[in-house]
Amino acid sequence: MINGIKPLDRSLRWGMVGGGGTSQIGYIHRSAALRDNTFTLLAGAFDIDAERGRTFGASLGVAGDRCYPDYQTLFQQEAERVDGIEAVSIATPNNTHFAICKAALEAGLHVVCEKPLCFTTAEAKELAALSEAKSKIIGVTYGYSGHQLIQQARSMIAEGLLGEIRIVNMSFSHGFHNEAVELANPSTRWRVDPKFVGPSYVLGDLATHPLFLAETMLPELKIKRLMCSRQSFVKTRAPLEDNAFVLMEYDNGAVGSLWCSAVNCGSMHGQKIRVIGSKASLEWWDEQPNQLRYEVQGEPVQILERGMGYLAPRALEEDRIGGGHPEGLFEAWSNLYRRFAVAMDASDRGDKALLENFWYPDVHAGVTGVQWVERCVESADAGATWVDFE
Ligand SMILES: NC(=O)c1ccc[n+]([C@@H]2O[C@H](COP(=O)([O-])OP(=O)(O)OC[C@H]3O[C@@H](n4cnc5c(N)ncnc54)[C@H](O)[C@@H]3O)[C@@H](O)[C@H]2O)c1
Known part of the structure; x- marks a missing residue:
């Protein structure tokens, strides 16, 4: 039973692209990522409309100077900080996934990306190769699999x-x-x-x-x-x-x-x-x-x-709560985010043995x-x- 016990002794510094105030799926990402204190939301480019994204980020408690107008600025400025984000979730419409995912990996971030990962098998394989070259995780949110x-x-x-x-x-x-x-x-x-x-x-x-x-x-x-x-x-x-x-x-x-x-x-x-x-x-x-x-x-x-x-x-x-009570979408997603955090941490520590035997919806599921x-x-x-x- 999970019982709120943290799987890691740290919380990953985390940001979001998309998932803004009007989005369908942003909240489930945040509630899943934050549930077991595995991630701390510190930055974001939450909305296609920069001002709306800034206002929304502030309403979530994200510092004003870390609510960025777009993902390029987010990745660039966070990379310059000693306390910059280590991982990012991408919850934008599908046509943007490939470019944002690629830019995030190139900026040295672990990624959680919405499905479908991108449009073509060639693009998906390019992301898989880049994630391997950079030793960074891509998790894909096939929610109920958790x-x-x-x-x-x-x-x-x-x-x-x-x-x-x-x-x-x-x-x-x-x-x-x-x-x-x-x-x-x-x-x-x-x-x-x-x-x-x-x-x-x-x-x-x-x-x-x-x-x-x-x-x-x-x-x-x-x-x-x-x-x-x-x-x-x-x-x-x-x-x-x-x-x-x-x-x-x-x-x-x-x-x-x-x-x-x-x-x-x-x-x-x-x-x-x-x-x-x-x-x-x-x-x-x-x-x-x-x-x-x-x-x-x-x-x-x-x-x-x-x-x-x-x-x-x-x-x-x-x-999470024992038999009798219902668990559904939120808990399944939380289980996935918990696993994403463990995989990201193992990757940072070069723990190949853990990763080889550890299930989560990874980049290959996306491909x-x-x-x-x-x-x-x-x-x-x-x-x-x-x-x-x-
Ligand atoms: N895993 C699931 O169960 C599940 C469920 C619903 C949606 N999705 C996926 O999530 C993604 C988003 O879907 P949605 O329904 O939340 O869409 P939506 O249209 O409701 O919300 C999209 C959000 O992304 C923002 N956005 C758009 N382009 C952006 C950009 N370039 N930079 C920053 N922010 C940007 C918008 O302002 C908005 O906040 C899609 O890929 C969709 O397939 C997955």
């Missing part, structure tokens, strides 16, 4: 409780954008504009989440090839899709499917993953995150509850997500044909 029941599923699958893995069935399909809400909502507007999101909307914005849940639960499973069909039900969104279906074949003969949608009317989130083996299945749904369904063929269904002593050590390690989106778009635009993943 939930303890995802770790529980990983343990049960590794233990062989499901038998041979045959099918992975995933979805992230909500209904919030069933109409052209982007006309009135700036946070949605950039999401359906290729200038800001590159080649895809829901594939990059939504599907990469359950895709990484699958990668977390099934680290050995590798995608061999995939086929994607994508649609723009709100016509003005074309060529970007607001709905897509993806079929996958894995290298061990298993198959997968992923449905991502922003037009699934009535659905709140619909992020689900069901892993089916030759003996049993596991199913997890982000709208009921405290329960993991374990279904053994021929037996009554078992609902495994978060925080209970019968869970695997790997899951209990991430527990896979970008490559997967790229392949899906390639497949869909060729008329839903099979394309090799590598």
